[in-house]
Amino acid sequence: MEVVFQTCVNALVASGFFALTAVGLVLIFGVMGIINFAHGELFMVGAYSVWYLYSISGWPFFLAVVGALVIVAVIGLLMERGLFRPMRNNPLGGLINSIGVLFILQVVAVKVGGLGLMKHVPPAFPGVVQIIEGVVLSKQRLVALIVSAVLLLFIWLFLTRTKLGWALRATAQDREAAALQGISINRISMLAMGLGAGVAGVAGALMAPLTRVQPYMGHSVIIAAFIVTIVGGLGSLSGAILAAVLYAFFHTFVTTYFGGIIATILGLLIMLVVLIIKPTGLMGTQTTE
Amino acid sequence: MINKRTSKALGLIALFAFLIVLPFTLKFHQQDFLIFLIINILVVVSYRLMTLTGEWSLIHVVLMGVGAYSSALLAKKLGLSFWLTMPLSGIICTLVAFLFSFPLFRMKQFYFLIGSFAAGEAIRLSWVYFKVPFGGPKGLRYIPSPKFTFPGLKEAIEIWEPIPYYFLTLTVVTLCLWILYRLENSRIGLTLHSIHWRDVLAESVGINIWRYKTLAFGVASFFVGIAGALLAHYLGTINPNQFAVGIMVYVLIWVIVGGTATFAGPIIGVTVLSIVNEWFRAFEIWRPLIYGCILIISIMFLPEGLESLPSKLRGVINRLLGKEEIEVNVPERMEKEEEVF
Numbered sequence: 295m296e297v298v299f300q301t302c303v304n305a306l307v308a309s310g311f312f313a314l315t316a317v318g319l320v321l322i323f324g325v326m327g328i329i330n331f332a333h334g335e336l337f338m339v340g341a342y343s344v345w346y347l348y349s350i351s352g353w354p355f356f357l358a359v360v361g362a363l364v365i366v367a368v369i370g371l372l373m374e375r376g377l378f379r380p381m382r383n384n385p386l387g388g389l390i391n392s393i394g395v396l397f398i399l400q401v402v403a404v405k406v407g408g409l410g411l412m413k414h415v416p417p418a419f420p421g422v423v424q425i426i427e428g429v430v431l432s433k434q435r436l437v438a439l440i441v442s443a444v445l446l447l448f449i450w451l452f453l454t455r456t457k458l459g460w461a462l463r464a465t466a467q468d469r470e471a472a473a474l475q476g477i478s479i480n481r482i483s484m485l486a487m488g489l490g491a492g493v494a495g496v497a498g499a500l501m502a503p504l505t506r507v508q509p510y511m512g513h514s515v516i517i518a519a520f521i522v523t524i525v526g527g528l529g530s531l532s533g534a535i536l537a538a539v540l541y542a543f544f545h546t547f548v549t550t551y552f553g554g555i556i557a558t559i560l561g562l563l564i565m566l567v568v569l570i571i572k573p574t575g576l577m578g579t580q581t582t583e
Numbered sequence: 584m585i586n587k588r589t590s591k592a593l594g595l596i597a598l599f600a601f602l603i604v605l606p607f608t609l610k611f612h613q614q615d616f617l618i619f620l621i622i623n624i625l626v627v628v629s630y631r632l633m634t635l636t637g638e639w640s641l642i643h644v645v646l647m648g649v650g651a652y653s654s655a656l657l658a659k660k661l662g663l664s665f666w667l668t669m670p671l672s673g674i675i676c677t678l679v680a681f682l683f684s685f686p687l688f689r690m691k692q693f694y695f696l697i698g699s700f701a702a703g704e705a706i707r708l709s710w711v712y713f714k715v716p717f718g719g720p721k722g723l724r725y726i727p728s729p730k731f732t733f734p735g736l737k738e739a740i741e742i743w744e745p746i747p748y749y750f751l752t753l754t755v756v757t758l759c760l761w762i763l764y765r766l767e768n769s770r771i772g773l774t775l776h777s778i779h780w781r782d783v784l785a786e787s788v789g790i791n792i793w794r795y796k797t798l799a800f801g802v803a804s805f806f807v808g809i810a811g812a813l814l815a816h817y818l819g820t821i822n823p824n825q826f827a828v829g830i831m832v833y834v835l836i837w838v839i840v841g842g843t844a845t846f847a848g849p850i851i852g853v854t855v856l857s858i859v860n861e862w863f864r865a866f867e868i869w870r871p872l873i874y875g876c877i878l879i880i881s882i883m884f885l886p887e888g889l890e891s892l893p894s895k896l897r898g899v900i901n902r903l904l905g906k907e908e909i910e911v912n913v914p915e916r917m918e919k920e921e922e923v924f
Binding site for chain 2: 559
């Protein structure tokens with residue numbers, strides 16, 4: 295019984311970080327219509343930033359997380375400005391550009407940190423919290439969970455309560471109609487890309503002490519993010535969050551009982567089934583055309 | 584005056600003479616490189632057949648792996664000869680593709696791309712997961728080399744040295760390319776083009792889009808399966824990492840940088856980029872970065888690929904000389920226009 299509770303606690307932490315990466319992917323796709331294949335690498339850069347700022351340079355942990363947010367958001371803005379904007383009418387071109395960025399960021403990470411050496415990021419908050427008898431949660435995980443929940447709440451408030459958030463959602467719904475209402479598509483695209491990338495960076499920064507920091511860590515992240523966004527419905531934020539929680543529980547339980555590879559295989563098959571039966575996903579409204 | 588047809592034939596003869604002499608002038612590792620290049624040419628050309636319908640898949644390299652694994656397993660477990668396992672692996676690939684075509688062709692564009700990625704990754708991870716018979720992460724080893732016999736010969740000749748294997752690969756790939764070329768210029772190929780240009784119009788004149796897409800997918804898979812078998816029996820060892828999505832991305836880069844409008848485009852792309860890759864052998868770590876930059880630059884500034892370079896250069900030179908541009912460059916594959924109803 296304790297194993298079940300422990301797995302639930304782990305799944306809860308995982309769902310926070312799945313949701314953060316998926317929300318970024320959904321924001322970028324919603325506004326620009328481009329699937330960002332480099333999203334996992336933005337996550338990786340976030341983790342590397344924390345490794346460099348916190349473990350090497352000795353910044354306080356939260357300052358390092360903010361640093362990661364800024365670094366990755368700037369990379370996102372540069373990508374939007376230089377690579378995605380000229381490709382606005384060519385979604386396949388945008389996707390291919392993001393694959394190019396993926397390669398470049400991996401090489402930069404290898405050059406900055408070296409290959410093969412494991413980057414150890416010591417936990418900023420050592421110790422554990424005992425929830426019930428036999429079920430523990432490390433403080434680092436608790437912090438990661440709280441920060442991701444707060445961040446998701448802020449994004450939600452921003453999108454539903456502010457004028458800029460309304461503009462962003464309007465652009466995602468209908469770009470031309472939004473432009474006719476005087477919304478600057480360029481500014482909204484930069485906002486979506488900066489926000490989406492920054493959130494991925496924060497996710498990487500929070501996970502850095504909990505996982506192995508290495509140049510190719512983005513691969514498993516992008517697979518999970520794809521599964522979550524497709525199951526939730528491409529272009530639906532609430533769907534992405536719901537799917538993130540569901541998939542995190544599914545993935546954590548299958549990993550605990552059957553192993554990581556089988557969990558990913560099953561996740562991919564579920565995604566295929568969703569694509570066949572209900573391509574709009576759990577909460578999606580966009581058609582497949 | 585030599586007409587276009589004879590000059591084309593002469594060019595082909597010259598090319599083949601060059602390809603026959605070439606391996607004898609090269610060092611050992613360069614011969615190796617040449618074999619991989621020829622196998623990759625088959626991979627990109629078969630991939631192009633798939634893209635003719637307008638769908639870009641990410642499962643192609645995994646299907647190459649299906650070919651490699653099935654040929655290796657048939658040769659190892661059942662002791663079948665290479666001459667049998669190679670076509671069989673192509674057929675198995677077609678069957679796998681046919682099976683996956685049911686879910687995949689319910690999707691279009693992005694959904695197809697991601698769906699094919701998911702299907703491919705699921706297949707690939709199952710090779711990692713099932714140690715029997717796929718050998719797990721370490722893959723399969725000791726895959727037998729092809730043996731060649733004919734009446735009157737006492738002992739079978741084993742083809743494993745680069746030069747004999749080069750000629751084996753060259754023969755098989757040339758045959759495959761010829762079939763693919765004929766296919767594209769047949770009625771079927773024209774129908775595939777029409778689906779890419781105007782799928783709704785094609786459907787309205789009675790073309791069964793689903794059937795033709797499946798056909799293109801199946802044929803492309805057959806030939807990439809053959810390429811996989813050729814790779815497996817040359818290397819003698821295969822593992823799941825050789826067919827990862829990262830390798831698929833390289834195939835995409837070759838095809839895009841070369842251009843998909845003509846048959847020769849992807850061949851030019853893979854040849855040029857592989858040679859560039861050889862130059863950068865000393866900078867192993869930088870290689871993905873160089874590839875990434877080439878990819879971005881080509882999609883931004885040369886979206887029709889290297890094959891469009893000569894006509895573009897001609898345009899620039901004409902402009903510099905102050906000539907009026909008379910020749911209007913019409914791409915063979917028109918851009919798909921927005922459907923207005």
